[in-house]
Amino acid sequence: MTLSVLLAGGGTAGHVSPLLAIADDIRFQEPDADIVVLGTQEGLETRLVPAAGYDLETIAKVPMPRRPNADALRFPGRFRGAVSQVVQLLRERSVDVVLGVGGYVSTPAYLAARRTGTPIVVHExxxxxxxxNRVGALLTRSDLVGYAFAGTPLKGRHVGMPMRARIEAVDYDEEEQRRAARRALELDEELPTLVVTGGSLGAQSLNDALAAAAQSIGEAGVQVLHITGAGKGEALREAVADQPHYHVRDYVDGMENAYLAADLLVCRAGAGTVAEVSVMWVPAVFVPLAIGNGEQRLNAAAHVDAGAALLIDDADFTGDLVRETVLPLVTDDERLTAMREAARRESFPGTAARTMTHMVYDAAGIEHPGREYGPQQWTKHERFYRTGGE
Known part of the structure; x- marks a missing residue:
């Protein structure tokens, strides 16, 4: 029996990236599986999903109104319409399982699945x-709910974050991998290396703080790879124009190389970034985004509590803090080693995409294909044990 699955989620990379990691694992296990992604016309999924080779179906974005107004009056009808669209899609594609990762389209998908009796799998x-996802978790069995971070208040399992296999495969302990990453990024192989990134959209406050500390960075003998985000690096480029070891990039393809190159990483605390850092054991300074409902601080909490990272409030991340805290740390081998060992002991779960694929087949009542992962899909742990540590 061929699996048919609808994957619901989108809007941001935080939803699309784990969704595509799960889709890729399902496709690896069953190349003929019928996979369709549900999103909206406004999100990143309109570009990323077709580029990854998957069908994309869209419905209207129907956010829940926060105050009584005309949108609130139109909301019930628009929401029912969205649910009905998904019901029709589930029937047309004979969908066996709906898997949601959150976002605007997941709630209509969960309710449509409930209406049609389609099993639901949730990743938070x-x-x-x-x-x-709070709604989705209420509508399905606890063994079909997975979440990235321990302590997440949902019934279910701590499975980690579905991510690109390449992130789980590289080994921060392998010195030659780290040297190769620095060469690929045109960095000096020997200098202590600070990597700064604000994610796909950049982080202006991080850019400003590093610019304010530019002179001290040059004097510290540290090289910097600073990923500013598109169109956000001009002022920083001017501030560091006389520093040959300060490298400003709008973006980097293949963030595993940036992680491998870093002796210390300064970054936001989006779920994907925290999970990738935790899996790779990269010492980090998290500067949570100061807006939203505080989820970035919560994402980083366990990793920080384990001693594997520092957490600095955005308002406190200034040029002075870079000089007094970040620069001494990036050259402190003893503290960096202790942070790496703390991350190792934390044992953040890997291979979450594989775990979620098992949940999908379990929900569908279809036997998991059990296709063996070859060397290109091995994690660093699998490579170590399968090759005897060579």
Missing amino acids: ANARPGLA
């Missing part, structure tokens, strides 16, 4: 669940 990326 953030430590503080959104409304959609």
